[in-house]
Every structure is written in C-alpha cells, then in structure tokens.
Amino acid sequence: MSDFMNFLLGPEMPPHGHCYLWNDDLVRLHVTSDVLITIAYFTIPVALVYLVRKREDLKFNFMFVMFAIFIFACGATHLINIFNVWHGAYWLSGIVKLITAIASVGTAIVVWPLIPKALAIPSNQQLLDLNQKLRDEVADNIKQRAEVERLSRDLRQVVDERTDELAETRVMKTLLEQNHASLERSNTALEQYAMVTSRDIKEPLRSIAVFGELLADRLNDRLAEDEEKWLSMMVTSAKRTTSMIDDLREYSLLQTVADVTPASLDEALEQAISQNETDLKKYNIVLQRDTFNANVRVPIGHLSKLISELLENAIKFSRDQESPKIEFGSLDDCDSGEFGFYIRDNGIGIARQYSNRIFGVFERLHNEQEYEGNGIGLAICRRILDEHEGRVKLLGDEGAGAEFRVYLPAA
Helix, strand or coil: CHHHHHHHHCCCCCCHHHHHCCCHHHHHHHHHHHHHHHHHHHHHHHHHHHHHHHCCCCCCHHHHHHHHHHHHHHHHHHHHHHHHCCCCCHHHHHHHHHHHHHHHHHHHHHHCCHHHHHHCCCCHHHHHHHHHHHHHHHHHHHHHHHHHHHHHHHHHHHHHHCCCCCCCHHHHHHHHHHHHHHHHHHHHHHHHHHHHHHHHHHHHHHHHHHHHHHHHHHHCCCCCHHHHHHHHHHHHHHHHHHHHHHHHHHHHCCCCCCCCCCEEHHHHHHHHHHHCHHHHHHCCCEEEECCCCCEECCCHHHHHHHHHHHHHHHHHHHCCCCCCEEEEEECCCCCCCEEEEEEEECCCCCCHHHCCHHHCCCCCCCCCCCCCCCCCHHHHHHHHHHHCCCEEEEEECCCCCEEEEEEEEEC
16 A cells, blocks of 8 residues: 555655745745635536536536536646645646546537537527518518408498399399308418418527527526627517517407497497406506497407507506506597597607507507517507598697597497
8 A cells, every 4th residue: 555655646756846946936836826726626616516406407417517527627636736846746646637638528528519509599680580581471461461351341342332233132142152251261361371370480489588598597607798698688589579479460360350240338348447457456547437328330359459459558658657547438529420439548648740650560669678568559459440440549749648539430
C-alpha cells in the first residue's frame, strides 16, 4: 500500500515550485488562482445536483449530472496542482486528468445531438410568415363564403320578384330547395375546411409554444438577455396567433340562416347578460336596462351574439373607471319597420375618426398591454347586422364614453 501511495505521490520527483524558482509572488499567484478555481468548480456541481434533485421532471437532467461530474473533475485537477507546488504527485495528477478527459469527452459526445433540437425551433420571422400565410388563407375563405352568400341572396330576390310570373309553383319550390341544399353543402364544406385549416396550423403553433417554454425553463440561467427576450416573444406570438385562429374561425363560420325565426330582444339581452355576469360582478359595473317587449327578424343565436359582443366591448373599456356604468335602452329615431336600441358606457370612449375603422377584422386602437383581445368582436357585430339588414351608429367621443345605436328589422 505504501509503495502504491509513493507511486502516486512521487516523493522522488521535484515539486512544481522549482519551475517557479520558489518566487514567493509567483507561487502565491498560482496557488491563489487554483484555490479560487477549485472552490468555484466544486460549488457549481453542488448547484447542478441540487437543481436536478429539486426538478426531477427535467427531461434532460442527466446532462446536468454529466456537467457536474466533469466540472468537479476539473476542480480536482486544480486542487492537485496546488499540492504539486510543494510535492511531485504527477502520477496522481495524470490519473485525475484522465478521469476529467473521459468525463469531458463523454459530455461533449452527448451534448451535440441536443443542438439540432434547439436549432429546429422556428425563428420569430418564420412564425410571422406562418401567421401571414394563415391570414391569406382565411381571407380567401371569407371571400368565397361572402360570394356564396351574395349569390344565395340574389337568387332569393329573383325568386321573390318572379313568384307571380311563374306558371308552376313546383318549379319555384324546386329551385329554392336546390339553392338551399347547395348553400348547405357549401356551408358544410367551408366549415370543414376551416376546421381542418385551424387544426393543422394550430398544432405546430402549440408545439412552438410548448417547446419554447421548455427551452426557456431549462436554459434560463444560460441565456443572454436578448436571447431570453426573443424566446419570450416567440412563445407569446405563437399563443396570440392560436387565439387569432380561433377568433377567425368563429368569424368565418358565422352561419347564414335562410329561414329567420323572429326573436325576443329581451330574451337575447338576458342571455348576453348571463354570459358576461362574471365580469359585471368582478368589476362592480352598474347595469341599467329597459324592458323592450319587442321582436326583431334576427335569429336568437345571432341576436344574443350581437348584444354579447357589444356588452363585452363596453365592459372592457369602462371597467377601469371609478364608477363603471352600462345602460341599455330603446330608441325613438328608427325608420319605418325598424326597432332600435342603444348600449351606452362611461368608459374611455372612441375618437370620431375611428367610428368606421373599429368594425374591421383585427382592427385595434390599443395595444395588447392596455386591453386584451384580437379586434374581432365588433367585426362579428357588423357581419351579423349586414346579414340581417341592420345598421349601427357610434356616438360619443374620446374620453366621454361610447354609445352604440343598433337598428334591426322589426318582426
């Protein structure tokens, strides 16, 4: 045993201090540096092992352990260097260096296959390109659907105008049935197309968000500030694009109703209030409403959706007021055959020059940090009104609250 120790410690070999000519300053410089390096290299593995033990869910935790081993081995080489200043344990130093080399090479071999996985994460520009492609496809879908609906309305108008001229009512009925069936097939095909497109595009976006969050979680202490910011922007963009896809799908799949059953305005208002009851209570919003006792020629589903979107908009932009208040009431300036109502809030209001712009798809007057949303709600309102020959006016001004006046065909 003593021979083996002598072999390792090499008492017959000259200490490293001879190379320094036993210069006190030079010896002190090297020893102090090696001491600090040793302390750092022994501390880092402890931190890595602690991280692995606390986060057992980390998928690549074995890499942290391998890093800890070779960093610890590096620290051991510096510790032996301190010993060799006064002794000649070069065999021991060589064995520890061999262990360090094995640990380092093993870690290097394992870490390289992980690099392609990190490089495979899409850049922010690729995400923007994908978003633009989605916008183009959905815009084409909306145009096609609008054309089908226009043709359907034109055909119904022609049939209505020529009813008295048709010799046989059976021909007219057949045409209407064929048109209705064609419209149903078109609606079904467009709905299936939107669902498939939504699913196929949302799936890679979900992967981008999930893998981006995993990467940020695992590399958070090794990322530069700019890299961390870019990664966060990528994840946020993926999530927002997914939300935009859902909103666009809801907008594009808003069904055209051939046979309209008149609906109660009071019933639709009750449904809209019920859907937004949580936010009304959360922000202590005072809601005042009239009893309308009126029916309009709009399906209950569309009417409830119209009022709900207007109510959500009023809540969003008045909730931060000291005493938020929303009012529903009847209008007396309607044209013949119309029934009108208003929804008024005491929120931040809308500048008059934007009164038409706010009804466009994805039109926003505020950024996401100020108010959430994708700018689709009022576009849905405009589409419902256009579908059922309704109209809307916007009153008020910036800083003075907003009032939407809605006019619908009376039943």
